[in-house]
Amino acid sequence: MARIALDAMGGDFAPSAPVAGALLALGELDHSHRIQLVGIPGVIRQTLDEALAGAYAGHAQHLDRLEIVEASDVIEMSEKPSAVLRGKPNSSMHVGLKLQVDGLSDAFVSSGNTGAQMAISSLVLRLHPGLSRPAISTFFPTARQPIVVVDSGANVDCSPQELVQFARLGAVYAEDILGRTNPVVGLLSIGEEPEKGSAAVKEAHQLLRQSGLNFQGNVEGRDLPVGGSDRGPIDVVVCDGFVGNALLKFYEAVAPMLINMVARHAGLSKEQLVGAFKQLDYSEQGGAPLLGVRGVSIISHGKSNPRAIMNAIKVGLRAVETRMNDHIGRRLAENGQQGTAA
Amino acid sequence: MARIALDAMGGDFAPSAPVAGALLALGELDHSHRIQLVGIPGVIRQTLDEALAGAYAGHAQHLDRLEIVEASDVIEMSEKPSAVLRGKPNSSMHVGLKLQVDGLSDAFVSSGNTGAQMAISSLVLRLHPGLSRPAISTFFPTARQPIVVVDSGANVDCSPQELVQFARLGAVYAEDILGRTNPVVGLLSIGEEPEKGSAAVKEAHQLLRQSGLNFQGNVEGRDLPVGGSDRGPIDVVVCDGFVGNALLKFYEAVAPMLINMVARHAGLSKEQLVGAFKQLDYSEQGGAPLLGVRGVSIISHGKSNPRAIMNAIKVGLRAVETRMNDHIGRRLAENGQQGTAA
Numbered sequence: 232m233a234r235i236a237l238d239a240m241g242g243d244f245a246p247s248a249p250v251a252g253a254l255l256a257l258g259e260l261d262h263s264h265r266i267q268l269v270g271i272p273g274v275i276r277q278t279l280d281e282a283l284a285g286a287y288a289g290h291a292q293h294l295d296r297l298e299i300v301e302a303s304d305v306i307e308m309s310e311k312p313s314a315v316l317r318g319k320p321n322s323s324m325h326v327g328l329k330l331q332v333d334g335l336s337d338a339f340v341s342s343g344n345t346g347a348q349m350a351i352s353s354l355v356l357r358l359h360p361g362l363s364r365p366a367i368s369t370f371f372p373t374a375r376q377p378i379v380v381v382d383s384g385a386n387v388d389c390s391p392q393e394l395v396q397f398a399r400l401g402a403v404y405a406e407d408i409l410g411r412t413n414p415v416v417g418l419l420s421i422g423e424e425p426e427k428g429s430a431a432v433k434e435a436h437q438l439l440r441q442s443g444l445n446f447q448g449n450v451e452g453r454d455l456p457v458g459g460s461d462r463g464p465i466d467v468v469v470c471d472g473f474v475g476n477a478l479l480k481f482y483e484a485v486a487p488m489l490i491n492m493v494a495r496h497a498g499l500s501k502e503q504l505v506g507a508f509k510q511l512d513y514s515e516q517g518g519a520p521l522l523g524v525r526g527v528s529i530i531s532h533g534k535s536n537p538r539a540i541m542n543a544i545k546v547g548l549r550a551v552e553t554r555m556n557d558h559i560g561r562r563l564a565e566n567g568q569q570g571t572a573a
Numbered sequence: 574m575a576r577i578a579l580d581a582m583g584g585d586f587a588p589s590a591p592v593a594g595a596l597l598a599l600g601e602l603d604h605s606h607r608i609q610l611v612g613i614p615g616v617i618r619q620t621l622d623e624a625l626a627g628a629y630a631g632h633a634q635h636l637d638r639l640e641i642v643e644a645s646d647v648i649e650m651s652e653k654p655s656a657v658l659r660g661k662p663n664s665s666m667h668v669g670l671k672l673q674v675d676g677l678s679d680a681f682v683s684s685g686n687t688g689a690q691m692a693i694s695s696l697v698l699r700l701h702p703g704l705s706r707p708a709i710s711t712f713f714p715t716a717r718q719p720i721v722v723v724d725s726g727a728n729v730d731c732s733p734q735e736l737v738q739f740a741r742l743g744a745v746y747a748e749d750i751l752g753r754t755n756p757v758v759g760l761l762s763i764g765e766e767p768e769k770g771s772a773a774v775k776e777a778h779q780l781l782r783q784s785g786l787n788f789q790g791n792v793e794g795r796d797l798p799v800g801g802s803d804r805g806p807i808d809v810v811v812c813d814g815f816v817g818n819a820l821l822k823f824y825e826a827v828a829p830m831l832i833n834m835v836a837r838h839a840g841l842s843k844e845q846l847v848g849a850f851k852q853l854d855y856s857e858q859g860g861a862p863l864l865g866v867r868g869v870s871i872i873s874h875g876k877s878n879p880r881a882i883m884n885a886i887k888v889g890l891r892a893v894e895t896r897m898n899d900h901i902g903r904r905l906a907e908n909g910q911q912g913t914a915a
Contacts, residue, residue: 374830384763387771421726421818429729429815452822456830473771474816476763478823480794485824488716488798489831 232263233551235544236327236336239270239278240305241343242540243533246270249342250278251286252540257293259541264548267336269300269327302326308533312346316354324348328355331526338527338547340518342535348528349385349521356526359560364389365523366397367472367530368404369479370516373458379405379414379467380455381522384476391434394418394469398444400522401467403562407553408520408546414466417450419474423460425449431471439469443566452478517542520550522559527551574605575893577886578669578678581612581620582647583685584882585875588612591684592620593628594882599635601883606890609678611642611669644668650875654688658696666690670697673868680869680889682860684877690870691727691863698868701902705732707865708739709814709872710746711821712858715800721747721756721809722797723864726818733776736760736811740786742864743809745904749895750862750888756808759792761816765802767791773813781811785908794820859884862892864901869893 235256239249253266268275276299283291304319315322324347330336332355341348345367353365368381381401386393398416405414418436420428425436427449439446447462454460455468455478470478494500517539518531527550531543550556577598581591595608610617618641625633646661657664666689672678674697683690687709695707710723723743728735740758747756760778762770767778769791781788789804796802797810797820812820836842859881860873869892873885892898 374833387763419819421729421815432815452819452824453826455823456827470819473763473774474819477761477794477812477816478819481797481820481823482794482827484795485798485827486831489828489835491716493831493835 232265233337233548234265234267234335235547236267236269236300236330236339237540237544238323238327238339238341238343239268239275240302240323241341241348242531242535243308244536245343246274246278247282248535248537249540250275251282251537252535252544253297254282254287254290254293255537255541256544257296258290260545260548262296265296265298266544267298267300267327267330269302269323271303271305272299272301275299300326300330306344306347308344310344310347312344312350315344315347316350322351324351325355328352328526328528331356337551338529340529340531340540340543340547342518342531342533342540342543345384345530345533348530352521352524352526352528356524356528358523359525359563361563362396362523363393364396365521366400367519368401368522369475369519370409371455371468371479371482373456375458375464377409378455378458378465379409380475380479381467381469382472382475383479383519384472385521386472388473389431389471391431391438394431394435394471395438395442396523398439398442398446398467398469399562399566400559401469402444403555403559404520404522405466407555407558408549409466411466413445415447415464416444416467416469417447417454417460417465419451419468419470420449421451423449423451435469516546517544518546520546520555525556525560527556574607575679575890576607576609576677577889578609578611578642578672578681579882579886580665580669580681580683580685581610581617582644582665583683583690584873584877585650586878587685588616588620589624590877590879591882592617593624593879594877594886595639596624596629596632596635597879597883598886599638600632602887602890604638607638607640608886609640609642609669609672611644611665613645613647614641614643617641642668642672648686648689650686652686652689654686654692657686657689658692664693666693667697670694670868670870673698679893680871682871682873682882682885682889684860684873684875684882684885687726687872687875690872694863694866694868694870698866698870700865701867701905703905704738704865705735706738707863708742709861710743710864711817711861712751713797713810713821713824715798717800717806719751720797720800720807721751722817722821723809723811724814724817725821725861726814727863728814730815731773731813733773733780736773736777736813737780737784738865740781740784740788740809740811741904741908742901743811744786745897745901746862746864747808749897749900750891751808753808755787757789757806758786758809758811759789759796759802759807761793761810761812762791763793765791765793777811858888859886860888862888862897867898867902869898
């Protein structure tokens with residue numbers, strides 16, 4: 232039995248998408264699980280009523296597993312993390328995350344302001360000892376099986392030590408969420424030779440060789456869609472959040488462009504091809520855990536629809552069930568001082 | 574009338590691919606142009622004989638516009654640029670580039686060791702005043718028209734001033750090679766707000782606003798396949814060579830992966846779909862000029878086939894005909910001290 236707190240006020244389509252996503256999830260998940268909708272109660276109740284009177288009429292039977300938790304402040308998508316961190320202490324993010332600290336919830340899911348979620352998660356849940364930043368990891372579909380790209384947007388200007396931290400976090404994520412044994416880690420660079428790359432990447436390469444991780448060496452941009460290099464499959468690709476973010480957004484946009492191109496060429500309708508690209512659809516992924524915080528905080532796309540939010544809730548549930556957070560803590564502790572200095 | 578020097582010894586398929594590419598180009602280009610095959614004469618002659626006895630039998634008529642220029646050293650694909658820079662003074666790269674300095678040639682094209690070509694081009698041709706590094710710009714096909722990504726692999730750990738230099742070089746390239754008027758420049762970052770990005774990118778943003786360039790602001794990974802942001806089309810995307818190289822290699826690999834995925838889904842053969850991806854095929858691009866050197870040095874893919882080499886020769890020809898190099902020199906001089914300090 233898990234209790235998942237869901238930010239009802241965050242995301243481009245809040246509160247309707249989170250509320251509908253909660254109803255979808257309650258219908259689909261094992262009935263031992265509960266959802267806590269966090270936000271302004273009047274707004275949530277009205278949205279719930281509308282959903283139950285409309286497309287979600289069949290979901291009223293699940294309401295006994297849905298709880299409303301009051302949070303009076305709303306964080307807008309455009310607000311600066313530094314401003315909301317202290318300025319809106321009763322935001323749905325603060326309140327939703329605080330539930331975990333108080334032992335009242337097991338995970339938090341939001342499609343709201345990502346920077347704010349990172350900052351508030353770090354403040355409220357705190358980081359595991361030895362970490363200097365949390366990281367976002369994302370699945371990239373490949374010709375083989377999905378790979379984990381970490382960091383995919385949280386951090387820029389990363390030190391070599393932080394890149395090693397990302398590798399450790401990504402490896403546990405690949406084990407717990409993707410079920411990979413002894414995950415193979417690649418370091419993104421501009422050539423496979425250890426002496427290729429930026430100063431930080433070259434130093435990270437040397438640190439990773441001594442990290443105890445299953446390090447394959449440098450990988451290149453071309454290895455990501457393939458899911459491996461000519462030295463074998465990879466499970467985790469480590470990079471600075473700047474390049475990770477650029478690649479992720481590029482990947483999300485290139486699929487629809489190629490659908491159009493192929494459809495035009497082959498005389499097919501877009502609809503005939505969309506199915507082939509389903510695994511490139513972020514709503515199928517749902518969300519990504521913020522790695523390194525002492526708890527579960529799932530970051531979902533700002534444009535998440537109800538289905539994406541349901542899938543993000545499932546990611547949160549899987550993180551709870553595999554005890555990923557404890558696993559990360561143990562793994563970091565085992566590796567003592569390695570890769571911990573910022 | 575232009576004289577194009579072609580490295581007969583560089584590339585994974587040398588000397589056969591460059592020799593065949595030269596024959597293809599001689600047949601297709603205006604007959605006022607000449608090609609200079611640079612390398613070991615005996616090897617070149619034997620390869621020519623084989624080509625003319627085989628698939629290129631019809632091309633013997635063009636031999637009067639083909640010259641062989643002797644160069645005794647061969648640079649291997651795996652050699653370090655620093656080692657060959659001084660250690661192989663009679664390489665086909667040195668000799669081929671020196672022809673321009675001596676007024677005997679107008680452009681140099683190679684599919685050999687890229688790092689060596691950059692280093693030797695910078696040494697032999699020298700850089701325009703005020704530049705600290707040359708840059709590689711590459712076309713990215715988009716849903717609109719192709720965009721120029723600069724730097725796409727030559728330089729890592731770039732300063733804000735170098736990013737501004739790349740923008741100036743890329744803008745002239747877009748004007749001369751793509752025919753764009755007053756090209757729109759975007760700076761790749763992780764969000765469109767000026768305060769998003771790495772330290773170097775944030776400072777470059779401020780410098781670009783005062784650069785006199787047609788600067789649209791930050792763009793994101795998703796804007797590349799689209800060919801623009803929601804603020805309009807873009808012509809040039811500026812980035813560090815690390816992220817440019819990662820994106821380029823990712824793009825080259827993702828198309829074949831998607832072809833397979835779509836073909837499987839739609840029950841089509843790969844061959845039925847390949848045509849749709851033709852514009853993603855690097856052999857259609859041929860090559861990219863090394864920007865910033867005082868001359869023309871075209872970098873072609875190491876795996877170039879004869880067709881790719883012919884297209885690289887065409888890129889060189891266009892750079893000669895538009896006088897792109899003089900244009901770059903003038904533009905940099907006009908902008909005086911702006912963006913010149915490294």
